[in-house]
Amino acid sequence: MFKGDNMDRPSKNVETIIGPSVKVEGDFNGDGDVIVEGIVVGNLTTKNHLKVGKGARVQAKVTAQSAFIAGEIIGNITAEERIELTASARVKGDITTNSLSIEKGARVNGKITMNGQKKTEPAEASVETKSK
């Protein structure tokens, strides 16, 4: 789905871009997609997708629906759906998610917890039961 550090991923939900020339301090709470290329210190929460670009430095507890990480994160990461770490990713903290992809070269220092539970709609849940 993602190709390296390509920032051209089309997205209708892009709302917040924290550029490389900006420092955010405090509890950042976003509703739409968030792209981080700068510095974030505190808490970083979004209800949608989070992208931490190469060169970004995040010292925060991170919560998102899904995350693509190519930068440095010091703090625990929780993503409901999935987390993707590229070769340039540096994570110092615990990771909690349902689906995890780690590219060769990425560094993770922390505990990884895979819940293995998909948050599904009732209709989809019933299909799963049948297939069993």
Added chain:
Amino acid sequence: MYLYIYDAFLNHKKYANLLNRIENRLADLEIKGKICRLNVLKNMQEVIEDGIKNGVKTVVAVGDDETFSKIVNIIAEMDITLGIIPVNNRSKIAEIIGIPEGEKACDVLAQRLVKKIDLGKINHQYFIDSATISDSQAILDFDKFKISPTTKKSIISICNLGFLSTNQSIYKQRLSIPTDGLLEAVIAPIKETFFSKTKSASQSIFPFKKIQIASKSEPVTVTIDQQAIFKTPVQVSIAPKKLKIVVGNKRLF
């Protein structure tokens, strides 16, 4: 009833022909009204207040972006509709709301497609386009978090109607939409070369409803719509659906 306000610079004789053509077209379309030509002795606020007393429901500003910005501040608190007739093709506001220049604008006015758009509010003054700060000492306080530029030179724009003129592909040709109930803070670092200053492509964009702008040391200057100036600390907020304005079919939102 319509009130047409001609900005003071239109008193120059080079605009006489254009104004004649506009007046003829308004007469053809049967939307002629009272005309007020501003000058040093005639203040825009007084003209509008007198007009409202006489039953004016629509005020049409004839001029450029500066004219439209001035009038927005006066009528924001009043229950009247704003129309604009740009006298040249350099009006950014007219382009965004889909109003052509000169007498062609009269046809759009006659169609009377009215939209309620948001305005930005800085302390107690409204702005239609944007507020800008050309100082990296500024701090944007979003209540729960603070943002500060890390480069020596940058421009912070608080956009309501303004284009987000960035090279970032996601926002390329995208507008700060004036009906979404949000303003956008755009922070652009400036790259200085020997000959020129250019905004860097890597801008930051934060949508918001209300923020405080302060500074790290000395108060910084906030300019709204390239005319009024404030010193920090200031509060910037959105006034949703505050202005009734006649728009065209070719509007960009």
